[in-house]
Amino acid sequence: MKVTKADLAHVAVKREQYPTSGLPEIALSGRSNVGKSSFINKMINRKGLARTSQRPGKTQTLNFYEINESIYFVDVPGYGFAKVPKPEREAWGRMIETYLQNREQLKAVVLIVDLRHPPSADDKMMYNWLKHFEIPVIVVATKSDKIPKGKWQKHLKVISNDLEKIESDPLLLFSSETAQGKEQIWKTILYYISK
Template sequence: MMIKNSEFIISAVNPSQYPTDNRVEIAFVGRSNAGKSSLINTITNRRKLAKTSGTPGKTRLINFFLINDEFYFVDLPGYGFAKVSKKEQEKWGGMMEKYLINRPQLKTIVLLVDSRHKPTQDDVHMYEWIKHYGYEAVIVATKSDKIKRSEFKKNEKIIKETLKFRGDDKFIFFSSLNKAGKEELTEMLISDI
């Protein structure tokens, strides 16, 4: 299946604003600088569908994008890096938790980690949370254009060991810059919708 069309539907703060059409949802989570918006733009072939910025923490709401008139990509606020107050971060956390715990339409959670670095404690907590609530997890190691080919295996091992990766989850390297991993990731996400 290819992504033929994508459109922004709504930015939500609370459940009363979420779409009510019961379509399947795939959520994207990760640190504020992990590249969620860039990834969404790359796999939908839309440069400005999701807002990107040089300043981490641009996504402050839960953004719903309708894909192929069939399902949603959901861009969640980033964690751990944005230069915002503790109070604002707690507000984002509560908003995300409400969405992630009470959303039966949510099928898969895509966790973005930086391929160059060992996952942070926040990444580990997010992965544990995904598994605790029984979601399918897809781990995407972003910015893979910034590491050497010879480092891929070593970095994959570090990421999987740090997260205590479960065998039923999926892992892929990805680059928004050179589009490496784009086709495989798209297939991975939408093949069984």
């Protein structure tokens, strides 16, 4: 997909702050610092639209990025960041759960995992939670540029097995450095939007 326009259109904590345009939405989930912001920036060809941070837990709201006035990417707070106080983590959990469970416009969740490492307990919990609520999942294994090409399949197999991934759920490689996988991910996203 050729992206000609992209903006951070809405920042939400409560349901009343969600967009009302009815455009389809793709949520982006993953542990803190897995590279959600880098994923957004590469997918929409905008270097600094989603702010990247070395500090885990930077995203604390639901950030709705409007793309080509036809779709939203929704960046949700990363999980698994222990340094955030427990009450704050619980509030984020409720905010994310409310959005994911009740949002009619939500077409799929892109679950971003690090290709270099087996999925964390939090990754597994998120995947199982999404499956439980019958929310379509696209698993994206990022940082493929950090691993020799000959080892990709081995690492993908570990991710697939550890998540106990359902065969019909896509598992796609991605690199925000080289843009590897970008076209395939767009095709997959557009397929879910058209369903």
